[in-house]
Amino acid sequence: MTQDNAALSAEDPAFQERFTAALERAAGAPRLLVALDFDGTLAHFTTDIAASRAVPRAEEALQRLARLDDTWVGVISGRTMDFLHSAVDPDHRMLLSGSHGGEYDLSVLGDGAASSGIELDTDQAGLLQKAQEATAAMVERYPGSTAELKPAGVAFHTRTMHRPELSDEALAAMLSAYSGMEGLRITPGSMVMECSVLTSDKGEAVAALVEAVEPDVTIFAGDDVTDEHGLEVLREDDLGIKVGPKDTVAPFRVADPDAMGEVLLQLAALRENHLGGG
Numbered sequence: 450m451t452q453d454n455a456a457l458s459a460e461d462p463a464f465q466e467r468f469t470a471a472l473e474r475a476a477g478a479p480r481l482l483v484a485l486d487f488d489g490t491l492a493h494f495t496t497d498i499a500a501s502r503a504v505p506r507a508e509e510a511l512q513r514l515a516r517l518d519d520t521w522v523g524v525i526s527g528r529t530m531d532f533l534h535s536a537v538d539p540d541h542r543m544l545l546s547g548s549h550g551g552e553y554d555l556s557v558l559g560d561g562a563a564s565s566g567i568e569l570d571t572d573q574a575g576l577l578q579k580a581q582e583a584t585a586a587m588v589e590r591y592p593g594s595t596a597e598l599k600p601a602g603v604a605f606h607t608r609t610m611h612r613p614e615l616s617d618e619a620l621a622a623m624l625s626a627y628s629g630m631e632g633l634r635i636t637p638g639s640m641v642m643e644c645s646v647l648t649s650d651k652g653e654a655v656a657a658l659v660e661a662v663e664p665d666v667t668i669f670a671g672d673d674v675t676d677e678h679g680l681e682v683l684r685e686d687d688l689g690i691k692v693g694p695k696d697t698v699a700p701f702r703v704a705d706p707d708a709m710g711e712v713l714l715q716l717a718a719l720r721e722n723h724l725g726g727g
């Protein structure tokens with residue numbers, strides 16, 4: 450499938466009927482996996498990276514879904530596993546993948562479920578060091594920008610730049626610097642340029658959760674370019690949802706994390722009803 454803007458959104462007359470039918474079908478699946486990106490999908494963008502949290506409706510819906518039988522909630526993010534544990538799933542009810550598919554905590558599945566952290570070899574560690582140095586130099590050059598250090602990568606953020614009109618220039622300069630370092634995987638995002646010494650992506654992460662859960666239906670929702678990898682691996686009976694305006698292969702689109710929260714509440718109610726718990 451090619452990317453386009455043909456996803457049905459709420460303004461389309463056919464949206465409500467077709468989207469509700471898709472949600473109802475998903476809610477009736479014997480085994481259901483609900484996997485979600487975090488920033489821009491569950492949480493609005495903010496200038497305080499550490500303080501970012503899922504919108505209240507999404508938070509409530511995820512907690513309700515995660516308590517249900519034969520229902521698994523996954524969060525697949527570029528964030529670190531430490532952040533996901535502390536800010537997204539402190540009660541350890543969810544499947545987590547951090548660092549764009551680089552690390553996993555599947556312990557909610559019980560005995561034998563694989564969880565893997567990040568261990569870098571000497572070459573990777575050297576490359577990461579160089580990328581961190583290049584990012585620090587860029588932060589010096591563009592006051593107010595920041596570097597977010599991760600176990601296998603680094604993110605150069607421009608949302609807090611003192612001269613926001615230079616954001617595109619700064620991101621392009623960072624992209625150019627990373628591009629000169631062989632072996633780095635570069636992922637542009639919303640006012641961020643990230644790089645990693647790992648090759649993983651969110652397509653791998655969705656596939657790993659599907660392999661672990663063996664769901665009849667998988668839902669995956671995401672807002673950014675990196676989430677397209679996850680949307681692309683969905684099967685015919687699955688449900689892909691784009692959050693926001695970017696191009697997508699997903700058949701459905703919602704406006705923002707608040708709208709996504711509403712969808713998740715609707716799904717939770719349908720699933721509870723289907724399982725007889727609501």
Ligand SMILES: O=P(O)(O)OC[C@H]1O[C@H](O[C@H]2O[C@H](CO)[C@@H](O)[C@H](O)[C@H]2O)[C@H](O)[C@@H](O)[C@@H]1O
Binds near residue numbers: 486493496529638673
């Ligand atoms: O895969 P995601 O869950 O979408 O995470 C992608 C990156 O998101 C974060 O940055 C974005 O959100 C910040 C907080 O709202 C915002 O300040 C920044 O401008 C956004 O790009 C996060 O900081 C990165 O580590 C994630 O990889």
